[in-house]
Amino acid sequence: MTMPYYVAPEQVMKDRAEYAQKGIARGRSLVAAIYDEGIVIVADNPSRSLHKISEIYDRIAFAGVGKYNEFDQLRVSGIRHADTKGYAYSREDVEARSLANLYAQYLGQVFTHEMKPLEVEILVAELGDELRPRQLYHIAYEGTITDEDRFAVLGGETESIVERLEESYRESWPLSEALQAAVAALAGPERVLEGAGLEVAVLADGNGRRAFRRITGDELASLLL
């Protein structure tokens, strides 16, 4: 029997983190921002059918970057969690915080115990109500969870995007301004992102019980003008 080589745990974690970061950095980034009437999520995504942003529950949305099959599995399990919870208790008992914690635990568990960490970064957004504030939960590949109450940036090269958003961010800005700032931040100074290359969705009141709505086509074009 051959003995495996000893590798220091610090080194193992470092290698895994590097591996996950590289995987995530290969994909494109995503921005979510709170505006006066809701939350807007913008992804640099030319696909019309493979979504990065989707609906989880009445007032909760999900977004992921990195490896599609991995974050899509997390998306579906989130829907399952929310729907079974709402069915067993009541619709108002479904909240983003507990879902974000479950995601964080799962990602942390995979990061430390499995061969390969998940190459994803995910966002759980909740449109608040009288009982809960609007909240963005940003969960990293190793299970670190942070809550943001202005905006969140997911992806590989986020520093420059965060910087650009910090500059343009304004308290309770309207949808069109928030959307334009998010698109400009994603694109950077050298690129121009147009409607066809963007996936945009909002969580906003006025859409009925289900607050999630995709913004496409002419509506998106007119907001970007």
Added chain:
Amino acid sequence: MNLPLFSTTDDPGPDFAGLLRRLDMSSGPGVASTGTAPAQGFRHGTTVVALRYAEGVVMAGDRRATEGHSIAHRAMEKVFPADRYSAVAIAGAAGPAVEMVRLFQTQLEHYEKVEGVVLSLEGKANQLGQMVRAHLPMAMQGLAVVPLFAGFDLARQTGRIFTYDVTGGHYEESEFNATGSGGRDARTTIKLGYRDGLARDEAVELAIQSLYEAADEDSATGGPDLIRGIYPLVATVSAQGFTSVEESEVAERFAALIERRRQEGRQP
């Protein structure tokens, strides 16, 4: 609760009822041993109707629930939106019926979210049929649930109606149908006034008339309760989606109906 994750080879897919079974959360029918007496002392919902009109379908239901010979509830809701473009109405044992509607609503939304597309109207009708079939053991104990399903078919751009029997068999109706204890009287009333391509107002009027006649003949069907201000629920499903008819409009139509009868010198 934990995160429901499954391996790719035994994933329940977009099936919510299947997911509940996998998580041991299913509230499936309890099967009593054969030979026991039919269950008693449960609430019963009565008459619901659905009819097609030019732009879609109208669905309506009375508000009474009975328990044996007494009135158990005066303001029960029997017409529900199933999703944006369909509605479900229930007659039969109230408890399992309302539970079935809740499961059905969740199932349709769950499918839509997981798959990213909406089920076809035919697919929704089949799903409801499977739920009714799963309920058969309880139906044999006297707890039958008979829903009525109607919706707007976005592919065909027309309203469609499906009726069910306790075995889960479902049948498409080309014009109208009614179910529940006063269903027969309601059906006859609609039959006398029905023609193809009714306008929305005419169809709503006919639905209201049919419930009025059913309440007149059937003790378990509640008519308009003018004293408490409780009126049957009416809804339309068209290209604009599910829309509840305002209670004020329903109240006015009942008042006009009664007034008309009085002036014509007929029995109200």
